[in-house]
Amino acid sequence: xxxxxxxxxxDEWIRTIGVRYFSELTNMAILTEEVGELARxxxxxxxxxxxxxxxxxxxxxxxxxxxxxxxxxxANQTGVNLTEAFERNMAKKTERDAGRHAANxxxxxxxxx
Numbered sequence: 001x002x003x004x005x006x007x008x009x010x011d012e013w014i015r016t017i018g019v020r021y022f023s024e025l026t027n028m029a030i031l032t033e034e035v036g037e038l039a040r041x042x043x044x045x046x047x048x049x050x051x052x053x054x055x056x057x058x059x060x061x062x063x064x065x066x067x068x069x070x071x072x073x074x075a076n077q078t079g080v081n082l083t084e085a086f087e088r089n090m091a092k093k094t095e096r097d098a099g100r101h102a103a104n105x106x107x108x109x110x111x112x113x
Contacts, residue, residue, distance in 0.1 A: 003083045010072045021077050031070040038063040 001009075014021055022030065041058050043049045075082045101107055 003086060004081070006068075007072055007076055007082060010069065011076050014073070014076075021073055024074065024077050027070055027074050027077065031067065031074065034063070034066040034070055038067055 021027070037058075038060075040055065041060050041063050044051045044055055045060065072082065074080075075085075
């Protein structure tokens with residue numbers, strides 16, 4: 001699926017099932033909440049925190065998809081074409097960081113794992 005197709009699919013779902021988009025500010029708050037849920041799973045899976053009973057059964061991919069869903073909603077609401085924005089962002093990063101990371105001793109010396 002392309003990013004464009006994902007934006008279209010979310011918009012179709014909102015129009016046929018979701019009634020309407022939540023306000024942009026509400027969706028921004030929801031995005032923050034979803035990122036927090038993702039962070040919680042990451043901290044317990046890859047960090048030093050232990051799982052609580054309420055965390056068990058949470059799916060990392062599902063939490064990432066929740067973040068993506070709300071981000072796509074915000075893009076649709078604000079008229080952002082995420083494909084174009086992502087392509088511009090990649091070009092910016094490529095130009096800006098062409099040799100920066102390769103020259104970073106901290107990255108070269110760290111294990112790949």
